[in-house]
Structure formats: structure tokens, C-alpha cells
Amino acid sequence: MIPPPFDYHAPGSLEEALTLLGRLDDAKVMSGGQSLLPMLKLRLATPANIVDIGRVPGLDSISEEGGYLRIGALVTETALEENATVAARYPILLDTAKVIADPLVRNRATICGNVAHGDPANDHPATMIALRATMVATGPDGERSIGVDDFFHGLFMTALQPGEILTEIRIPSPGQHSGGAYLKLERKVGDYAVAGAAVHLTLDEEGTVTQAGIGLTNLGMAPIRASAAEEVLTGQHFGDHSGLRGAFRRVREAIARTPSDDELIAAASQAAADATDPVADRRGSVDYKRNMARVLTTRAIHKALERAAARTPAGG
Numbered sequence: 261m262i263p264p265p266f267d268y269h270a271p272g273s274l275e276e277a278l279t280l281l282g283r284l285d286d287a288k289v290m291s292g293g294q295s296l297l298p299m300l301k302l303r304l305a306t307p308a309n310i311v312d313i314g315r316v317p318g319l320d321s322i323s324e325e326g327g328y329l330r331i332g333a334l335v336t337e338t339a340l341e342e343n344a345t346v347a348a349r350y351p352i353l354l355d356t357a358k359v360i361a362d363p364l365v366r367n368r369a370t371i372c373g374n375v376a377h378g379d380p381a382n383d384h385p386a387t388m389i390a391l392r393a394t395m396v397a398t399g400p401d402g403e404r405s406i407g408v409d410d411f412f413h414g415l416f417m418t419a420l421q422p423g424e425i426l427t428e429i430r431i432p433s434p435g436q437h438s439g440g441a442y443l444k445l446e447r448k449v450g451d452y453a454v455a456g457a458a459v460h461l462t463l464d465e466e467g468t469v470t471q472a473g474i475g476l477t478n479l480g481m482a483p484i485r486a487s488a489a490e491e492v493l494t495g496q497h498f499g500d501h502s503g504l505r506g507a508f509r510r511v512r513e514a515i516a517r518t519p520s521d522d523e524l525i526a527a528a529s530q531a532a533a534d535a536t537d538p539v540a541d542r543r544g545s546v547d548y549k550r551n552m553a554r555v556l557t558t559r560a561i562h563k564a565l566e567r568a569a570a571r572t573p574a575g576g
């Protein structure tokens with residue numbers, strides 16, 4: 261289909277982009293265009309003006325500094341996949357990028373656009389929830405930081421105000437004994453999720469979970485934080501998890517007296533499923549999607565624990 265007519269603007273600086281957004285009526289930001297252009301073609305969006313920030317310099321860097329991974333507005337999925345720091349220290353981000361669409365889309369689609377779109381079917385929002393990311397919005401009055409829990413307001417609705425650009429996502433650097441994983445069920449490669457689960461766990465020296473983050477994809481009108489599931493895991497000692505055995509001497513000693521890890525993980529996964537509110541559609545019934553939320557959360561917890569163990573000195 262052919263989009264409705266619009267005026268196209270290609271600012272050469274962030275200041276120019278913000279000025280245009282402030283001056284023009286009914287303007288939309290465009291980054292990679294991988295969600296916006298389909299919406300225009302389907303006439304689900306009909307903005308009078310498009311402000312393409314693709315040529316704005318200085319927005320395409322990924323760096324780890326000041327205790328954060330900083331992802332600029334124009335960092336594409338491909339750039340994320342090819343980044344050495346991300347590969348070494350943020351495997352949950354790689355899990356997420358690799359299951360989005362196909363390489364052609366990923367060459368243009370940006371992480372910030374994925375989040376700014378506010379689509380609960382998009383994959384990065386759940387991961388950002390698990391990682392407790394902060395969104396940096398730049399508008400006419402400067403920058404403001406928005407915690408991920410205050411960012412998603414509903415279907416295609418976020419905390420971004422008209423005239424603001426999501427210029428950066430900040431992700432806290434992982435602690436030594438931490439690990440995360442994103443798992444997605446899709447009907448075929450490149451499809452949006454039937455369901456997805458992101459889990460990020462931080463453990464102390466003893467193998468006790470000090471912080472748990474669990475986000476869910478396409479299981480409600482907005483991306484979901486499974487708070488009750490996080491509470492089930494927080495403070496628990498994962499002694500008999502196979503991945504931790506070689507990593508923690510004291511954990512090994514405690515194996516005999518810990519409750520079954522499987523019981524804890526099952527309770528957390530059920531709590532995650534209970535937090536969902538899916539709709540029945542071509543991807544499945546409500547019951548099926550809830551059950552997949554449970555199954556994916558279980559698997560993501562196991563993988564997160566394994567990765568946390570691998571990040572101990574003993575685990576390498």
C-alpha cells in the first residue's frame with residue numbers, strides 16, 4: 261500500500277530536530293522506519309510531518325561508562341549484535357536482538373525505536389524491564405530520565421511527550437554474579453512473539469538472589485513486569501542448581517539443606533503466568549499463551565542462573 265502524503269524533514273543536528281518537532285504540527289520522529297513505515301502504509305498512522313533523525317550525528321554509539329551501558333538513539337539491532345562489550349557482558353541483549361525480525365529489518369531498526377514504539381509485541385521492552393533500564397528523553401527543555409517502570413503506559417503509549425526524542429537507553433552494568441536471558445516463542449522465524457520472557461538475576465557470593473528482574477512480551481496491553489515472580493526469587497538460595505555447583509564452594513556445601521530449586525522456579529514461573537493478561541488471536545488461546553509464559557519463564561530463569569554462574573571467578 262502507498263502511505264498518505266506527508267512532508268519529510270531530515271535535520272542535520274539534534275537541535276534542528278527538536279526545533280522542527282516544536283514548530284511543526286502533527287509530526288512524528290522516524291529512526292529506522294521499520295515500524296513507522298508499515299504503519300503509514302497500512303494507514304494506521306497519518307502524520308502530516310515526518311522528522312527523520314537518521315542523519316543526526318552523535319546518536320549511534322554504544323559505550324559502557326559510569327556504571328551503565330549507554331545505547332544511543334540510532335544504534336541498530338545489527339550494531340548491537342556486533343558489539344564486543346554487549347557480546348561479552350550483556351548476552352540477554354544479544355538473545356533479544358537475534359530473535360527480532362530478519363537481518364534486513366535489523367540493519368535499519370533501532371533499539372530506541374523498538375522501545376519508543378510502545379508495542380507490547382516488541383521484544384526489547386521486556387528485556388529493558390528485566391534490566392531495570394532508564395530512558396533518556398531529550399526535549400525543548402533538555403534531558404529527563406524515565407525509569408522503565410514509568411515508561412510504558414499502554415498499547416502504543418509511552419511517557420514520551422510530543423516534541424521529545426528518546427536519545428539514549430541506560431542499562432546498569434551487571435554485577436559479578438549476574439546473568440540474564442531472553443526467550444521467545446514464535447510461530448516462524450522472524451515473527452512477533454506468541455510470548456516472550458526476559459529474566460535477569462543478580463546473586464551474592466553465597467548464591468542468594470539479591471535482585472530479580474522479569475519482563476514479559478506480548479502477554480497484555482503493555483509489556484509486563486512480573487513483580488510477584490521477582491519476589492518469589494529474591495532472597496532465595498539457589499544451592500542445587502547444576503550451573504552453580506562448580507562456582508560456589510559454600511553453595512556446594514549447602515546443597516543438602518536447600519529446598520528444591522525446581523519448586524522455587526516453578527512457583528516464580530506460575531506467578532509470572534498469573535501476571536499476564538493475553539488476548540486470544542491467531543497466535544493462540546489465552547490459556548496457551550499463559551502456559552507459554554510459565555514455560556518460557558522457567559527456561560529463562562535456568563539460563564540466567566547458568567550465566568550468573570559463568571560470571572563468577574570460578575566459572576570464568
Ligand SMILES: Cc1cc2nc3c(=O)[nH]c(=O)nc-3n(C[C@H](O)[C@H](O)[C@H](O)COP(=O)(O)OP(=O)(O)OC[C@H]3O[C@@H](n4cnc5c(N)ncnc54)[C@H](O)[C@@H]3O)c2cc1C
Binds near residue numbers: 294424426
Ligand atoms: C517484517 C518485520 C518484522 C518485525 N518483527 C519484529 C519482532 O519480531 N520483534 C520486534 O521487537 N520488532 C519487530 N519488528 C518491529 C521493529 O523491529 C521495531 O519496531 C523497530 O525496531 C522500531 O525501530 P525503528 O528505528 O525502525 O523505529 P521507527 O519505525 O522509525 O519508529 C517507530 C515508532 O517509534 C517512534 N520513534 C522511533 N525512534 C524514536 C526516538 N528515538 N524517539 C522518539 N520516538 C521514536 C516513531 O515516531 C514511531 O512512532 C518487525 C518489523 C518488521 C518490518
